[in-house]
Amino acid sequence: xxxxxxxxxxxxxxxxxxxxxxxxxxxxxxxxxxxxxxxxxxxxxxxxxxxxxxxxxxxxxxxxxxxxxxxxxxxxxxxxxxxxxxxxxxxxxxxxxxxxxxxxxxxxxxxxx
Amino acid sequence: xxxxxxxxxxxxxxxxxxxxxxxxxxxxxxxxxxxxxxxxxxxxxxxxxxxxxxxxxxxxxxxxxxxxxxxxxxxxxxxxxxxxxxxxxxxxxxxxxxxxxxxxxxxxxx
Numbered sequence: 001x002x003x004x005x006x007x008x009x010x011x012x013x014x015x016x017x018x019x020x021x022x023x024x025x026x027x028x029x030x031x032x033x034x035x036x037x038x039x040x041x042x043x044x045x046x047x048x049x050x051x052x053x054x055x056x057x058x059x060x061x062x063x064x065x066x067x068x069x070x071x072x073x074x075x076x077x078x079x080x081x082x083x084x085x086x087x088x089x090x091x092x093x094x095x096x097x098x099x100x101x102x103x104x105x106x107x108x109x110x111x112x113x
Numbered sequence: 114x115x116x117x118x119x120x121x122x123x124x125x126x127x128x129x130x131x132x133x134x135x136x137x138x139x140x141x142x143x144x145x146x147x148x149x150x151x152x153x154x155x156x157x158x159x160x161x162x163x164x165x166x167x168x169x170x171x172x173x174x175x176x177x178x179x180x181x182x183x184x185x186x187x188x189x190x191x192x193x194x195x196x197x198x199x200x201x202x203x204x205x206x207x208x209x210x211x212x213x214x215x216x217x218x219x220x221x222x223x
Contacts, residue, residue, distance in 0.1 A: 041215050
């Protein structure tokens with residue numbers, strides 16, 4: 001079974017630029033999550049999708065972050081404009097409706113200069 | 114006060130040692146408790162999962178949950194150099210919004 005795929009793996013941008021990350025969850029996983037992991041900290045949930053609907057985006061900085069999952073499969077997370085404090089690893093995770101385990105992708109490492 | 118507290122380490126032990134990793138938490142409503150292992154530049158992978166209180170064993174790994182003390186532990190027996198990684202505790206009210214600790218970096222030297 002293929003795991004959660006993410007791209008790009010690394011991205012360097014300057015502050016105020018925009019950036020987008022892509023995630024393809026494990027096939028058949030209806031629930032998809034985006035987490036932000038700042039260096040030296042644990043992952044923090046940004047947004048949760050159930051199929052193509054948002055379940056929880058309470059910790060998403062909506063003035064600059066947006067995410068979509070149009071067809072209920074892959075998802076994109078966008079930051080516009082980026083700030084220095086957005087430097088982090090952005091992790092995507094997925095699970096089935098009934099399964100309790102979240103499976104994580106390798107993450108996209110973002111550096112904002 | 115953070116919802117989940119975890120000593121960041123680093124923790125350095127010789128091969129074969131028993132390792133004890135711990136987290137404390139403040140929200141007594143948490144029901145699901147997990148331990149994830151994260152190798153450098155990789156995503157977290159689930160090691161152990163416990164619902165409510167009690168112990169769970171899987172090979173060299175044992176997870177304990179003490180809800181009365183709001184304290185969870187992960188024990189690694191016969192530690193190996195391949196166990197060198199960051200160990201993250203996570204907990205939640207349901208199975209969705211995981212609240213992670215900061216992670217403890219473990220180094221097992223031969």
